[in-house]
Amino acid sequence: MKTGGGRIAVMTVLGWMLAGVSTGCVSSSTYELAKSNATTAKQMKLQIEALEATLRDTREKLERTDRDWRETRDELLRVKIEREQQRRKIRVGDFLTRPEMEKPTLDVESEALVKPQPKSEDAKRRLKELMQQLQTVLEHY
Secondary structure (H helix, E strand, C coil), X not given: CHHHHHHHHHHHHHHHHHHHHHHHHHHHHHHHHHHHHHHHHHHHHHHHHHHHHHHHHHHHHHHHHHHHHHHHHXXXXXXXXXXXXXXXXXXXXXXXXXXXXXXXCCCXXXXXXXXXXXXXXXXXXXXXXXXXXXXXXXXXX
């Protein structure tokens, strides 16, 4: 019986050793997985920091571009206003300083638009007839 009890003891010890080895393997794989996850998390954190830095730089560039655009627009508007004021001064100055003979004259087409042409009585009568006909047609509707 001593040999049978010794075998049971040896088998028990070997069983515990095998359980310990297999548990150690599970712990080892869990450790490797945790180590891999930590490395991945560290890489992702570095990527996020790089992207945030790029975003900050892009925002700064955009703000500078927007500020430059506004300044350019304002400067263009100032130049435009100054030019218009100069043109008005020149026009008024030219008109006031020119002798009567040198004042600009309208060309024939412009004068025709400014001065109404006398209409013949026949055209007036025909227009009046057409207006009455139009009024009659509109009354039916």
